[in-house]
Amino acid sequence: MEMFKYSKRVPKDGSDAVGEILKAAADPKIISFAGGLPAPELFPVAEMKKATDDVYDENGKEALQYGSAKGVLKLRKTIAKRMLDREGIKTDPDHIMVSTGSEQVIDLVGKAFIDSGDTVFVEQPTYLCAIDVFKSYGAKFVSVPMDDDGMRTDALEEALKEHPEVKLLYTVPNFQNPTGRTMPADRREALAKLAEKYDFMVLEDNPYGDIRFAGEHVPSVKSFDKSGHVIYMSTFSKILAPGLRLGWAIADLDVINKLTVLKQSADLHSDNLAQYIVAKFFEENDIEKHIEKISQLYGSRKKLMTDNIKKYFPKNVKFSDPEGGMFLWVQVPGVKDTTKLFNMCIKHNVAFVPGVPFFAGAEIPGSFRLNYSNMKEDQIEVGIKRLASAIKEVLSEQTVAVNK
Amino acid sequence: MEMFKYSKRVPKDGSDAVGEILKAAADPKIISFAGGLPAPELFPVAEMKKATDDVYDENGKEALQYGSAKGVLKLRKTIAKRMLDREGIKTDPDHIMVSTGSEQVIDLVGKAFIDSGDTVFVEQPTYLCAIDVFKSYGAKFVSVPMDDDGMRTDALEEALKEHPEVKLLYTVPNFQNPTGRTMPADRREALAKLAEKYDFMVLEDNPYGDIRFAGEHVPSVKSFDKSGHVIYMSTFSKILAPGLRLGWAIADLDVINKLTVLKQSADLHSDNLAQYIVAKFFEENDIEKHIEKISQLYGSRKKLMTDNIKKYFPKNVKFSDPEGGMFLWVQVPGVKDTTKLFNMCIKHNVAFVPGVPFFAGAEIPGSFRLNYSNMKEDQIEVGIKRLASAIKEVLSEQTVAVNK
Numbered sequence: 001m002e003m004f005k006y007s008k009r010v011p012k013d014g015s016d017a018v019g020e021i022l023k024a025a026a027d028p029k030i031i032s033f034a035g036g037l038p039a040p041e042l043f044p045v046a047e048m049k050k051a052t053d054d055v056y057d058e059n060g061k062e063a064l065q066y067g068s069a070k071g072v073l074k075l076r077k078t079i080a081k082r083m084l085d086r087e088g089i090k091t092d093p094d095h096i097m098v099s100t101g102s103e104q105v106i107d108l109v110g111k112a113f114i115d116s117g118d119t120v121f122v123e124q125p126t127y128l129c130a131i132d133v134f135k136s137y138g139a140k141f142v143s144v145p146m147d148d149d150g151m152r153t154d155a156l157e158e159a160l161k162e163h164p165e166v167k168l169l170y171t172v173p174n175f176q177n178p179t180g181r182t183m184p185a186d187r188r189e190a191l192a193k194l195a196e197k198y199d200f201m202v203l204e205d206n207p208y209g210d211i212r213f214a215g216e217h218v219p220s221v222k223s224f225d226k227s228g229h230v231i232y233m234s235t236f237s238k239i240l241a242p243g244l245r246l247g248w249a250i251a252d253l254d255v256i257n258k259l260t261v262l263k264q265s266a267d268l269h270s271d272n273l274a275q276y277i278v279a280k281f282f283e284e285n286d287i288e289k290h291i292e293k294i295s296q297l298y299g300s301r302k303k304l305m306t307d308n309i310k311k312y313f314p315k316n317v318k319f320s321d322p323e324g325g326m327f328l329w330v331q332v333p334g335v336k337d338t339t340k341l342f343n344m345c346i347k348h349n350v351a352f353v354p355g356v357p358f359f360a361g362a363e364i365p366g367s368f369r370l371n372y373s374n375m376k377e378d379q380i381e382v383g384i385k386r387l388a389s390a391i392k393e394v395l396s397e398q399t400v401a402v403n404k
Numbered sequence: 405m406e407m408f409k410y411s412k413r414v415p416k417d418g419s420d421a422v423g424e425i426l427k428a429a430a431d432p433k434i435i436s437f438a439g440g441l442p443a444p445e446l447f448p449v450a451e452m453k454k455a456t457d458d459v460y461d462e463n464g465k466e467a468l469q470y471g472s473a474k475g476v477l478k479l480r481k482t483i484a485k486r487m488l489d490r491e492g493i494k495t496d497p498d499h500i501m502v503s504t505g506s507e508q509v510i511d512l513v514g515k516a517f518i519d520s521g522d523t524v525f526v527e528q529p530t531y532l533c534a535i536d537v538f539k540s541y542g543a544k545f546v547s548v549p550m551d552d553d554g555m556r557t558d559a560l561e562e563a564l565k566e567h568p569e570v571k572l573l574y575t576v577p578n579f580q581n582p583t584g585r586t587m588p589a590d591r592r593e594a595l596a597k598l599a600e601k602y603d604f605m606v607l608e609d610n611p612y613g614d615i616r617f618a619g620e621h622v623p624s625v626k627s628f629d630k631s632g633h634v635i636y637m638s639t640f641s642k643i644l645a646p647g648l649r650l651g652w653a654i655a656d657l658d659v660i661n662k663l664t665v666l667k668q669s670a671d672l673h674s675d676n677l678a679q680y681i682v683a684k685f686f687e688e689n690d691i692e693k694h695i696e697k698i699s700q701l702y703g704s705r706k707k708l709m710t711d712n713i714k715k716y717f718p719k720n721v722k723f724s725d726p727e728g729g730m731f732l733w734v735q736v737p738g739v740k741d742t743t744k745l746f747n748m749c750i751k752h753n754v755a756f757v758p759g760v761p762f763f764a765g766a767e768i769p770g771s772f773r774l775n776y777s778n779m780k781e782d783q784i785e786v787g788i789k790r791l792a793s794a795i796k797e798v799l800s801e802q803t804v805a806v807n808k
Contacts, residue, residue, distance in 0.1 A: 006662060009666075049460040052460070057453075064648070065444050099671075101671045243469050245672065255408060270649065271504075
C-alpha cells in the first residue's frame with residue numbers, strides 16, 4: 001500500500017533497476033564497466049579555475065543574478081558559431097536554448113510533444129533515460145531495428161506506414177548509447193526527409209559526436225533538415241565537465257520558444273555562473289585541442305578493450321567497434337538470462353549494464369553495455385578476463401541444465 | 405494554425421503575459437517595480453570567488469564530475485543543520501533533495517502528485533509560476549481566501565468539506581509572493597492538522613522567510629507536521645544568489661525518494677560545482693550576518709515605499725505592510741481594469757505586475773504587486789509619485805466615463 005496519493009506518472013517501486021545495478025557495481029573490489037562517466041583526469045581544473053576567476057572579476061554580479069530563460073547570450077553565440085563550424089548547422093542565438101544538462105532537453109521535448117497514448121519511435125536499443133522520460137508522459141513505443149550502421153531507415157519507413165500517428169522519433173546518431181554505433185550520412189538525410197513527409201519531430205541527441213578517434217565526421221541530421229522537424233541537442237558534459245549540467249537545444253523558432261516557456265516552469269533558467277564560466281573557458285582555451293586529448297585517451301582505451309575481448313571472450317561473441325564515444329555493446333549468443341550473467345559477473349568482481357533497460361520493447365538476450373572512457377588501462381585487461389570467465393561459467397551452467 | 409503537433413500541456417500563444425509585462429517594463433525610462441530580483445549590490449562576490457577557488461583546489465575533479473541526484477552530501481548536511489536551528493525542522497541529509505532552483509521543486513511536486521483533473525488548493529492570490537506549473541499537469545484550482553494574516557484556515561476547512569478530493573495545497577506562509585502577508589503559528593498548526601485529517605499534501609514554499617526586518621520569526625508549517633503530509637521547500641536565491649539556481653526540498657523519505665527519481669529524469673542532478681561552492685561559502689562565512697545586511701536594506705526600502713504610498717496615493721488605497729520579503733500588494737478601490745491602469749503607468753514611466761496572473765480564479769480588481777528589494781532609494785519616491793498620478797488619472801477617466 002502506498003502512503004501518499006502519487007500521480008500515475010510516478011514509477012512504482014523497483015523501477016530504479018539501473019540504480020540498483022550501479023549500487024552493486026560500486027563495491028571497490030569490483031571492476032565496473034557499468035558507469036558512463038568521462039575520465040576526470042582530463043578535466044581542465046586549472047583552466048576552469050582561471051575562467052571562473054575572470055568571470056567573478058568581469059561579470060560577478062550578472063553571473064550571480066537571475067538570468068534569461070534561453071541562456072546567457074555570450075554562451076549562445078559561442079554555441080552558434082561552433083555548431084556552424086562543426087555540424088554545418090546554420091543557426092543563431094535566438095534559435096538556441098541552454099538547458100540544465102541535455103537530460104532536460106529530453107524531458108522538455110517529451111513534455112512539449114507527448115500526450116498520453118502518443119507514439120514515440122526509438123532505436124532498438126536506445127538511451128535508457130529517454131525511455132523513462134517519455135514513459136512518464138504516457139508514450140507508447142515503437143522500436144526501430146538497427147544494424148552496425150545504426151537505425152535502419154528502410155525499417156523506419158515500414159514502421160511509419162504502420163504507425164503514421166507517430167509524434168516523435170528519438171535518435172543518438174553518433175556513437176550511440178548503448179551500442180556505440182554511428183548512422184551514415186545517407187541515412188541521416190533519409191531520416192530528415194521522412195520526418196517532413198510523415199510530419200513527426202526528430203530529437204537528434206548528440207552528446208558524443210565530438211569524441212571521435214577513428215573514421216570521418218558525419219554531418220548532423222539537423223544539417224539535412226529543411227522543414228524544422230529536427231530538434232538538435234548536445235551537451236558540455238563529455239567535452240568539458242558534466243558536473244556543471246549544461247546542454248543546449250537548437251530548433252525552429254516556434255519550437256524553441258515553446259520549449260523555453262516550459263523550461264521557465266521547470267527551473268526558470270540554468271545556472272548563470274556556470275554559463276558564464278563555460279563561455280569564458282571557450283574564449284580563453286582551444287576546445288578542439290582539449291577534445292583531441294579526450295578522443296585520443298578514449299580511443300586507446302577502446303582499443304585495449306576490444307583487443308582483450310578478442311583475446312579472452314568466446315569466438316562467437318558479437319561486439320561493436322565504435323569510432324568514438326564512451327560505450328561498446330556486446331551480445332553473447334546462447335545467454336538466455338542477462339540478469340543471471342550480471343549476477344555471475346558480480347561474483348567474479350566485474351560489472352556492466354545489462355541490455356534490458358535499454359529496450360523499450362523486447363530485449364535482444366545476452367546483450368550488455370561496457371564503458372571504457374573512465375577505466376584505467378591496467379584494469380581493462382583484468383576486468384575483461386573476469387567477464388570472460390563469468391560468460392564461460394554461465395554458458396556451461398546452461399549446458400548442464402539443458403543436459404539434465 | 406500551429407505548424408507542429410504540440411502536446412495539450414503547451415500553453416497557446418499569448419500566455420506569457422508576465423514576459424510581456426517585464427518586456428514593457430524594461431525600457432530604461434521606466435521605473436519598474438515589476439521585477440522580483442534581489443539587490444545585486446549585496447551579492448558577496450569576493451567571498452563567493454574565494455569559496456570557488458577553494459573548491460577548485462580541494463574538490464576540483466569531484467565538483468566537475470557527475471554527482472548524486474539528491475545533491476552534494478556536504479551541502480545537504482549544511483541545510484539539515486540550518487533547518488533545525490532556524491525552522492525547528494528535525495531532518496537529515498537523506499530527507500533532503502537539492503533542486504535546480506526552488507521552481508524545480510514546484511514542478512516535480514506537480515509531476516509527482518497531480519493527474520489531469522486533480523484539485524489543487526492555492527492562496528487567493530498566489531505565486532503566478534505555481535499556477536502555470538500545476539496547470540501544465542492538468543490541475544483544477546480552488547482558491548482559498550486570505551486576510552492580512554495570510555490564508556484563512558476557517559475558509560480552508562469549508563473548502564475541504566466541499567472538495568475532499570483535493571490532492572495538494574500550495575502555500576507561501578512567510579511574506580507571500582505577491583501579497584507580502586505572513587501566516588501566524590496557530591494557522592500553520594491548523595493547516596498541518598487539516599492536511600493529516602483530509603489526507604492531502606501541503607507544499608510549503610519558503611523563499612523569503614529569512615529576510616525578516618520586523619516582528620518575530622514564526623515556526624514553519626513543516627515543524628507542526630506529524631504525518632509526513634508537508635513538503636517544505638526553500639532556496640539560496642534570496643539569501644545568497646539566484647543565478648546559481650539552487651534550492652531544496654525536505655519531505656517524508658518515501659516522498660523525497662519519489663521526487664528524486666523524477667528529478668533524475670528532469671536533469672540528473674543540479675550543478676555540482678555550484679553546490680560545492682555554496683557549502684564552502686557557508687563554511688567560510690557567517691550567513692546569518694549576511695542575511696541581516698539584506699534584511700536591513702530591504703526593510704529600509706520597504707519603509708520608504710510605504711511612507712511614500714501614504715503620502716501620495718489616494719487615502720482609500722489598501723496596501724500590505726510586510727515584515728519581510730521583497731513584495732507588497734496594493735488594491736485600489738474603484739479601479740475596474742488593472743490592465744488599463746498598467747498601460748497608464750507605462751505612459752507615466754512606471755511599472756508593476758498587475759494582479760490578474762496571480763489569481764487561479766476570479767481576480768480582485770485594481771490589485772497589483774510592487775517590488776522594493778531591487779530599487780534604489782532615490783527611485784522609490786519618484787516611482788511612487790508617478791504611480792499616484794497614473795492612479796488618479798485612471799480614476800478620473802472612469803468618473804468621466806460614468807458621467808457621460
